Amino acid sequence: MRRAVLIAIPYVWLLALFMVPFFIVLKISLSDTALAIPPYTPTLDFSAGWAGIKEFFSQLDLENFVWLTEDDLYWKAYLSSVKIALISTFLTLLVGYPIAYGMARAPEEWRPTLMMLVILPFWTSFLIRVYAWMGILSNEGYLNQLLLWTGIISTPLTILNTSTAVYIGIVYTYLPFMILPIYSSLERMDGSLIEAAEDLGCSRAQAFWLVTVPLSKPGIIAGCFLVMIPVIGEFVIPSLLGGSGTLMIGKVLWEEFFSNRDWPVASAVAIVLLLILVVPIVLFQRNQQKQAEADG
Amino acid sequence: MNRLSWFNTVSLTLGFAFLYIPMIILIIFSFNESKLVTVWAGFSTKWYGELVQNEAFLDAAWVTIRVAVFSSTLATILGTAAAYVLVRGKRFFGRTLFSGMIYAPLVMPEVITGLSLLLLFIGIGLDRGILTIVLAHTTFSMCFVSVVVSSRLVTFDKSLEEAALDLGCSPAQAFGLVTLPIIAPAVISGWLLAFTLSLDDLVIASFTSGPSATTLPIKIFSAVRLGVSPEINALSTIMIAVVTVGVITASLVTKRAMMRQRQDEQAAGRTE
Numbered sequence: 001m002r003r004a005v006l007i008a009i010p011y012v013w014l015l016a017l018f019m020v021p022f023f024i025v026l027k028i029s030l031s032d033t034a035l036a037i038p039p040y041t042p043t044l045d046f047s048a049g050w051a052g053i054k055e056f057f058s059q060l061d062l063e064n065f066v067w068l069t070e071d072d073l074y075w076k077a078y079l080s081s082v083k084i085a086l087i088s089t090f091l092t093l094l095v096g097y098p099i100a101y102g103m104a105r106a107p108e109e110w111r112p113t114l115m116m117l118v119i120l121p122f123w124t125s126f127l128i129r130v131y132a133w134m135g136i137l138s139n140e141g142y143l144n145q146l147l148l149w150t151g152i153i154s155t156p157l158t159i160l161n162t163s164t165a166v167y168i169g170i171v172y173t174y175l176p177f178m179i180l181p182i183y184s185s186l187e188r189m190d191g192s193l194i195e196a197a198e199d200l201g202c203s204r205a206q207a208f209w210l211v212t213v214p215l216s217k218p219g220i221i222a223g224c225f226l227v228m229i230p231v232i233g234e235f236v237i238p239s240l241l242g243g244s245g246t247l248m249i250g251k252v253l254w255e256e257f258f259s260n261r262d263w264p265v266a267s268a269v270a271i272v273l274l275l276i277l278v279v280p281i282v283l284f285q286r287n288q289q290k291q292a293e294a295d296g
Numbered sequence: 297m298n299r300l301s302w303f304n305t306v307s308l309t310l311g312f313a314f315l316y317i318p319m320i321i322l323i324i325f326s327f328n329e330s331k332l333v334t335v336w337a338g339f340s341t342k343w344y345g346e347l348v349q350n351e352a353f354l355d356a357a358w359v360t361i362r363v364a365v366f367s368s369t370l371a372t373i374l375g376t377a378a379a380y381v382l383v384r385g386k387r388f389f390g391r392t393l394f395s396g397m398i399y400a401p402l403v404m405p406e407v408i409t410g411l412s413l414l415l416l417f418i419g420i421g422l423d424r425g426i427l428t429i430v431l432a433h434t435t436f437s438m439c440f441v442s443v444v445v446s447s448r449l450v451t452f453d454k455s456l457e458e459a460a461l462d463l464g465c466s467p468a469q470a471f472g473l474v475t476l477p478i479i480a481p482a483v484i485s486g487w488l489l490a491f492t493l494s495l496d497d498l499v500i501a502s503f504t505s506g507p508s509a510t511t512l513p514i515k516i517f518s519a520v521r522l523g524v525s526p527e528i529n530a531l532s533t534i535m536i537a538v539v540t541v542g543v544i545t546a547s548l549v550t551k552r553a554m555m556r557q558r559q560d561e562q563a564a565g566r567t568e
Contacts, residue, residue, distance in 0.1 A: 003467075007388055010378040010438065014397040017435040021412035024419055095314070098307035105304050114308075116547065121315050124539050125496045127513050127520075128532040132318035135325065135524045140334050142321055175315065233405025235499055240520060250407045257411060257503075267415070270408045281403050 029267035030060035040264050064268035074269065077247040078276065084163070084248060085231040088170040092227050093220065095171055096178035100219070101212075103179070104186035111187075118183075122176040129173050130240050137165050137241070161243030169237040174230075178223040185219030186212070218291050225284040232280075233273060249273055319536060326529035333524045343530040353515060353531065360495060360512040363426060367433035368490035374434065375441025375490070376483055380471075382442070383449040384457075401439045409436055410503030417504065424506030432504040433494040440493060441486035448482035478557075481550045488546055492539065 031040040068074040103114045121129060136142045137160040144156040159165050189212070197207040213220075235250035242248070249269065257266040300308075326344075330337035347353060381388075382395055401409065413432045414424075422428055456478070460470040476483070498513040505511060512531075519528055 003385070006377050007381050007385065007394075010374045010381070010442075011390070011394055013374055013435070013438070014394070017413065017416070017431060018397050018401060021416040024415045025408070025412045028415060095311070098303070099311035102300070102304035102308035102311070105300055106308070107300075116544075117312060117315070120540065120543055121319070123492055123543050124319070124536055125513070125532070127496070127498055127516055128322070128535060129318070131516070131520050131524070131528065131532065132322045134520065135333055135529075136318060136321065138334070138524070142334065145334065172314070172318070229403050230405065233407055235407055236517075250405060253407045253411065254499075263415070266411060270411055273405060274408060277403070277405070284403075285399075 025267045025270055027060070028264055029064055029271050030062065031264050032059070032061075032063065033262055033264050064264050065272070067265065068268055068272060073247075073252065074249075074272075077249045077252045078272065080247040081232050081234075081249040082276070084166065084170070084246075085228045088167050088174075088231055089224050089228040091167060092171045092174055092178045093224060096175055096223065097182060097220070099175075100179045100182035100186055100216075103183050104189070115183075118176050118179050126173060127236060130169050130236055133165065133169055133172065133241060134160060137168070160241065163242065163246050165241040166238055166246050166248075169241045170227075170231055170234070173237065174227045177226040181222040181226065182216055182219035185216045189215050221287055222284075222291075225280060225287070229277060229280050229284065232277060322529055323533045323536065326526060326533040328526055328529075331526060333526050333529065343526040344534075347527055347530050347534075350527070352510075353512070356510050356512045356515040359426060359509050363429050363433060363501075363509075363511060364491050364494040367430045367437060367494045368487050370430070370434040371438040371441050371490040372483060372487045375438040375486060376445050376479075378438065378442040379446035379449055380475075383446050384454075398439050398442050401436045402443065404436075406497070406499035407503075410500040413500070414503040424504060425509045428504045428506070429501050429509060429511065432500050433490075433497065436500065437490035437493045440489050441483075444486040444489060445479060445482050448479045452478055481553050485546065485550065488542070495535075 028040055033040060099118075103111065103118075106114060134141075138144075139156045139158060139160070141160070143159070144153075147153045148156065159168075193211050193215070194207050197211045198204065202210060233250045234248060235254055238246050238248040238251045239254070242251075250273075253266055253269045253273070256262050256269060325333050325336075327339050327341060328336055329340040329342070378394075378398055382391075382398065385391075410432070413428075413435070417424060417428050417431075452475075456474055457470050460474045461467065465473065496513065497511075498517050501511045502514055502517075505514065516528060516531065519525060
């Protein structure tokens with residue numbers, strides 16, 4: 001009896017606040033926009049009995065999804081989100097791998113401190129970390145001041161409100177997600193394998209590419225997924241660092257909802273975004289499971 | 297493996313510089329005299345003074361703290377129960393759905409979570425305010441708590457619980473006297489994680505808050521959209537300081553707790 005209660009409370013909570021809302025989004029994405037409160041039709045009217053339910057279903061249609069394919073904005077935003085996510089994941093890997101590698105080779109007594117230094121920014125407000133870059137990248141910002149002062153450039157560079165700023169922001173804020181899994185797979189690696197490779201005639205660079213990198217593959221894969229999946233739906237970074245030229249679907253959804261007040265279209269955007277995310281999420285889950293089996 | 301080549305040293309130095317310089321600049325310029333954030337005009341703490349007098353920020357901070365305390369506490373209770381059921385529980389109807397619902401919010405884009413919860417609250421006619429933000433934050437952070445707690449539950453020796461049951465404890469007593477003290481560090485770090493997630497959240501709070509309740513991130517976001525300001529720098533510095541102190545204290549506490557546990561286990565091993 002007690003056990004049933006223990007199961008029921010979190011179960012019912014998640015059903016009510018996770019599953020039900022999801023179906024509401026699905027339902028509204030199939031409804032029509034209306035100038036009413038709430039701004040969509042039809043609303044489900046149980047008091048009309050079976051006729052009301054039939055009426056409700058007959059009014060649902062795929063109009064909003066058709067609209068998403070007709071207007072350039074949406075599919076361009078989806079494509080550009082995926083593109084930005086792929087490129088920035090690759091950049092994060094390029095920046096993160098050497099750091100993780102350095103951490104794994106550092107003396108053992110330093111490692112907890114280095115770990116702490118990677119985790120600390122992760123606990124600090126995301127918003128503040130993105131905001132910090134606004135002051136650095138703006139036209140009269142610190143980076144331009146430094147470059148002008150050293151004479152590398154003569155006119156300030158425009159970085160803020162461009163895609164470059166978005167990439168910098170993503171690499172900066174998601175870096176810990178890349179470093180930690182790679183570090184944990186490198187740390188477990190047996191150092192004698194490298195020595196063996198070198199004894200057998202590999203150069204240090206060859207030993208790195210032929211032994212170290214393949215052995216850290218699980219970490220690389222996990223890190224890439226952990227960065228890519230949330231970046232696709234990112235809102236804060238493109239809206240603070242990106243300009244009108246940076247299209248990302250999270251921002252489109254936000255504006256559709258808050259500025260245009262078009263709830264059915266916003267819901268349809270959300271459903272399509274979820275469908276796009278299902279592929280990497282399933283791949284990630286499967287990869288993690290395979291990894292867990294290999295370890296066990 | 298313990299030789300740092302010049303390449304390792306350079307990549308560590310550059311890497312940590314990249315992670316920390318933006319924050320350090322932000323902190324330094326919060327003590328800038330000038331209203332222009334990018335020009336240094338001498339040391340001053342006047343922006344902190346203005347911040348303390350800014351009622352709107354103080355109100356928002358108070359709302360944020362209350363939301364974080366309530367939602368992280370609720371999330372810890374629900375998340376720990378969920379973890380216990382998933383790790384220790386036998387099969388029950390809809391277990392797959394349940395574990396799916398625990399993991400899905402971890403990867404769900406915040407815009408979707410926010411939108412769907414808002415549509416629910418409007419659908420059932422709940423006025424948006426502190427209550428709705430607490431409900432929303434509890435829902436996504438309980439999943440994080442449950443992941444943290446279940447990773448501890450998986451590693452700990454089930455026979456200790458069984459021994460307590462054999463010695464006449466009720467299941468509730470066994471949980472309270474044996475299981476809970478052992479998983480306590482994980483429960484505490486779960487609470488801390490839920491607390492910071494709630495403090496930090498902009499997107500879900502924006503969807504689920506009403507005009508009566510504005511949280512600090514919402515306030516910061518609308519101020520920051522207009523550009524960089526020294527007041528926001530001062531506020532950010534305070535938040536960074538609080539988090540830094542919190543994280544370092546928490547890690548010292550868990551480290552000590554783990555050491556004590558290890559000592560206890562060693563002592564127990566010796567008397568056998």
